[in-house]
Amino acid sequence: MRPLPELTDENHAFWTGGERGELMIAFCKDCAAAIHPPQLVCPRCLGESVTPRPVTGTGAVYTFTVNHQPWHPDMAVPFALAVVDIDGAPGVRVTAQVIDADPEAVRIGQRMEIAFEQSDDVWLPLWRPSR
Amino acid sequence: MKRFAEKDCAITGVGMSEVSRGSAKSALELTVDACLEAIADAGLKRGEIDGIATWPGERADGSGFSPVGSAALQDALRLEVNWYAGGGEAPGQYGAVFNAIGAIAAGLCRHVLVFRTMYEATARKTAFANALIRAGERQAGPFAWYAPYHTYAAALQQALFFNLYVHKSGIRPEQVGQIAINQRRNAGLNPRAIYRTAITIEDYLASPVIATPLRLYDCDVPIDGAAAIVVSRLDGARDLRNPPIRIEAIGSSMEYRNSWTQLDALDTQAQPRVAEMMWSRTQLTTADVDIAQLYDGFSFHTLNWLENFGFCERYGAKDFIEGGKRIALDGELPVNTGGGALSAGRLHAYGAVHEACTQLWGKAGARQVAGDPKVCATSTAGGPLAGCMLLVRG
Ligand SMILES: [Zn+2]
Numbered sequence: 001m002r003p004l005p006e007l008t009d010e011n012h013a014f015w016t017g018g019e020r021g022e023l024m025i026a027f028c029k030d031c032a033a034a035i036h037p038p039q040l041v042c043p044r045c046l047g048e049s050v051t052p053r054p055v056t057g058t059g060a061v062y063t064f065t066v067n068h069q070p071w072h073p074d075m076a077v078p079f080a081l082a083v084v085d086i087d088g089a090p091g092v093r094v095t096a097q098v099i100d101a102d103p104e105a106v107r108i109g110q111r112m113e114i115a116f117e118q119s120d121d122v123w124l125p126l127w128r129p130s131r
Numbered sequence: 132m133k134r135f136a137e138k139d140c141a142i143t144g145v146g147m148s149e150v151s152r153g154s155a156k157s158a159l160e161l162t163v164d165a166c167l168e169a170i171a172d173a174g175l176k177r178g179e180i181d182g183i184a185t186w187p188g189e190r191a192d193g194s195g196f197s198p199v200g201s202a203a204l205q206d207a208l209r210l211e212v213n214w215y216a217g218g219g220e221a222p223g224q225y226g227a228v229f230n231a232i233g234a235i236a237a238g239l240c241r242h243v244l245v246f247r248t249m250y251e252a253t254a255r256k257t258a259f260a261n262a263l264i265r266a267g268e269r270q271a272g273p274f275a276w277y278a279p280y281h282t283y284a285a286a287l288q289q290a291l292f293f294n295l296y297v298h299k300s301g302i303r304p305e306q307v308g309q310i311a312i313n314q315r316r317n318a319g320l321n322p323r324a325i326y327r328t329a330i331t332i333e334d335y336l337a338s339p340v341i342a343t344p345l346r347l348y349d350c351d352v353p354i355d356g357a358a359a360i361v362v363s364r365l366d367g368a369r370d371l372r373n374p375p376i377r378i379e380a381i382g383s384s385m386e387y388r389n390s391w392t393q394l395d396a397l398d399t400q401a402q403p404r405v406a407e408m409m410w411s412r413t414q415l416t417t418a419d420v421d422i423a424q425l426y427d428g429f430s431f432h433t434l435n436w437l438e439n440f441g442f443c444e445r446y447g448a449k450d451f452i453e454g455g456k457r458i459a460l461d462g463e464l465p466v467n468t469g470g471g472a473l474s475a476g477r478l479h480a481y482g483a484v485h486e487a488c489t490q491l492w493g494k495a496g497a498r499q500v501a502g503d504p505k506v507c508a509t510s511t512a513g514g515p516l517a518g519c520m521l522l523v524r525g
Contacts, residue, residue: 005275063295066343071283081280095392097280108298124279
């Protein structure tokens with residue numbers, strides 16, 4: 001099983017939005033800044049009207065790696081891990097494993113779309129190449 | 132010119148325990164060995180140490196990452212100090228040195244013992260050393276964002292950063308390999324190094340890929356060992372055993388996102404403004420630097436620092452290290468002269484500062500850099516961690 005994040009007031013929307021198929025990013029209502037990791041005070045204008053809302057769930061690969069090392073005996077390798085610049089949320093990058101792709105074929109700049117995998121009470125974002 | 136506090140501080144002694152891939156001694160014994168050696172090297176007595184600093188402080192988590200803190204050492208040696216500190220929230224591994232400078236500047240201390248202990252070689256025989264994430268536990272804090280994706284090791288995160296650097300710089304594996312090759316060559320002349328047999332570019336290219344583009348030989352070597360230095364007030368350092376190595380300037384800033392996933396530029400990490408800060412506090416320039424001990428938790432960090440210190444242009448490290456001549460012991464900028472963490476063992480930048488002083492005191496034996504080096508640039512790194520120092524003898 002994947003190690004899971006502890007859910008908090010700040011990150012709850014991000015880790016559970018997948019139940020509705022939504023990638024939830026925190027935005028400031030006052031100045032429209034996208035805020036990640038989510039926090040309840042806007043780091044730009046210091047406003048306190050920060051709320052999560054869904055974004056398109058697409059983006060472009062900022063960087064990636066193909067992991068070949070089995071860090072645990074039961075770990076399936078290789079797999080690709082990608083850091084993706086999120087469309088509609090300037091400055092926000094979401095790191096997740098890439099699925100439904102040959103790891104060696106992943107490229108910087110490649111278009112990705114979000115997928116989710118439920119594990120306990122968490123819906124984990126995953127990246128898959130845009131169709 | 133404004134007076135900067137670090138200029139009133141100097142390194143007066145260094146010590147290092149045995150460094151091995153599995154010690155018969157405990158972590159505390161190794162720490163004591165290194166600390167007593169540093170105190171004696173400075174020509175001081177135990178009772179003259181009036182401060183202790185370490186990074187990141189004791190972490191009793193079985194990982195061996197930092198098994199001994201300032202409190203354990205203070206009690207083990209029954210030191211009577213005016214001030215002590217150990218904690219990880221600092222500008223990289225040299226945060227302990229910067230804290231010591233602060234304590235000296237505040238008039239709290241005259242001679243601060245600074246140490247770093249690693250016990251990862253033994254720890255990894257029973258547990259995964261340097262595990263940032265533990266299976267079966269809910270994750271909190273900065274690494275929670277990586278946790279679900281089996282990103283247990285720093286290697287995997289740094290591979291993400293390194294790949295962006297490769298993409299932007301166009302560096303080729305045969306060029307990257309010069310870092311590991313150079314350091315192994317230097318380690319061959321260092322009796323205390325872990326791995327001393329020379330490697331070739333063929334060996335480098337054949338070493339297993341951990342996570343693209345990181346190969347095994349790009350990664351430092353977990354060890355059991357400890358290193359210590361004594362940081363003294365300069366006015367109390369002049370009459371000691373060694374010529375004082377002045378802390379000419381430090382870089383300790385953090386003006387970026389303090390994050391492992393949202394760092395402003397993953398390919399340069401947090402280093403550029405840290406280096407700028409250091410250069411803003413000295414009249415010296417890169418042309419004055421005789422040797423460099425650049426952080427090498429991964430060879431990528433060393434490449435980063437060559438550029439961020441300004442020894443070459445942005446993305447120019449590939450040309451600077453091409454063929455390995457410039458960074459060799461007899462090159463224009465000898466780098467990681469004792470073999471570094473890649474070959475001499477992961478003392479987490481404290482092996483580097485020990486080597487810097489050894490070279491500046493002319494005590495490096497077969498690997499001594501010719502020409503009486505006086506100025507060394509040294510640095511720490513890793514994601515948002517970054518700190519650096521310019522050390523000058525005399
Ligand atoms: Zn705002």
